[in-house]
Amino acid sequence: MKALTGNRLTDGEVVFWKQGAWVERFADAELFADAAAGEAAEAHAKSQQTVVVDPYLIDLVESEGLWAPLSYRERLRALGPTNHLHHGKQAEGGAAIEALQHASGSARSTGRVNLIKR
Template sequence: MKALTANRLIDGDVVFWKAGKWVERFGDADLFDDPGAAEAAEGQAKSQPTVVIDPYLIDLMESDGLWAPLSYRERIRALGPTNHPSHGKQAEGGEVIEALLHADGAARSSGRVNLIKRK
């Protein structure tokens, strides 16, 4: 399973792909189990260079019956600023936030590793 993420240019906030547009919450993101659909969404996202920067697919894992990013880095990005638990997206709470907080593993997303290898 994969999700598509990027940073919004206007404010640098982490955003996720849903039905052809960007949303701020990981819990609202489209999850792709078909590699072709994921790559098609990534291609469509990359055609929006004035909206976001560096869209890429992230690997997901099951956590507490929900999905969470596999990599620790991506879980931090999905939770918002980590300077204090009462700030950012993590302060909203809920099932998705709990799944993100309790997910374990620190593997890198394969999409990001491929991006790093290309540089």
């Protein structure tokens, strides 16, 4: 399962694709079981370059009966700022937020971890 995400150009907000439009909540995102459908949506979204920056597909994992991003980075993006539980999208609470907070999966690094440790 996959979802399409990007950052809105006007304010940098993390947004998700839903049937031809961008929504702010991961819980509202359109999920793609078919890779071809996800790639078609990605191509359509990339043609709207004045709306979002670099839209891309993310992998999802089932969490508490709902779907959540597989990578830790994408879960953080979906929750909003994580400096305090009462900030960002996570402050809304609910089952979708709980699923995001309790999901587990891989975290990817492209070598930047060593730069951060310095």
